[in-house]
Amino acid sequence: MRHFFLFLSFLALFFSCKAPEARKPVSVSSGSFINESINRNKELSAREEARIQKIIKQDTTHNYITSDGGFWYYYETKDTISNTTAKFGDIVNFNYDIKDLNGDTIYSRKELDTVNYAIDQEDLFFGLREGLKLMKEGETVVFLFPSYQAYGYYGDDHKIGTNIPLVSRVTLNKITKQSTKEN
Template sequence: MRHFLLFLSFFTLFFSCKAPEARKPVSISSGSFINESINRNKELSAREEARIQKIIKEDTLNNYIASDGGFWYYYEKKDTLATTTAKFGDIVNFNYDIKNLNGDLIYNQKELDTVNYAIDQEDLFFGLREGLKLMKEGEIVTFLFPSYQAYGYYGDDHKIGTNIPLISRVTLNKITKQSTKEN
């Protein structure tokens, strides 16, 4: 019997030692968070665009233009003779204000002061950066920016919160050419 117990112990010990098996993951990531986020952003964008389209439809005094960048604008003062617009590296001097879509002033021109901005070389929210490239010296343009063209999800950490579409009235005072090739 002693040999049997010894044999049984050896047999159990021998067969219980096997190669480690791969474990299955505890949680499975299906990508549903990303898909939900995409759907939320599409819905937000559609709601904002509907609000902007309503403003445009109700404003019969101005002729709005849809930009390639996804924002809308109209000219309060347009220069039909000038051809020069700002390009990469040019310095633009401008004033602007910022309102929400209800027309409530968030920042006035005095608070924001006159800005000197090197096109595409300094920090400025995307829509305004693109809008300045459409303008000529002396023009006054009002832009309507969906939140993804403005300060987006993060806001500006002061007065502009999360996902706030904006209206901005911009006066382009001067363009100083910095580029070497003719524009």
């Protein structure tokens, strides 16, 4: 009888030390939501780019430049002598306004006032952040930003709504270098 209890104890111990098994998921996601979202964003981007290209084509007085970042711009005032642009950490002092593609003012220069901004160290929408790096002191540039370069899906929680492409006229007043070595 003693062997019987010992045998039962051994069996209980053997089967209770089984490794846990992974459970199967209750539902399987096919990724269709992500694919639909990608397609919607591609269509939105194409529509915005077509609107911007139409504006560029109709504006024969300015020479538009396509940036590597996916926005367009032209110079109202260009510095052809200096080649100093702002780098990471430099402080730029600038004024700007924001309009929609129809030319309606969303934020005036007066509302936005003069801004001091540390390049890539403070909050500023992506397109403007990249645009400031292209500018030299004293230049005035008009940028056309698709919504994904501006405030995107979320807007700014005030006057700029969801997926609004923007036009911004920026004057770079001063660059204050913060580092002595070039990046």
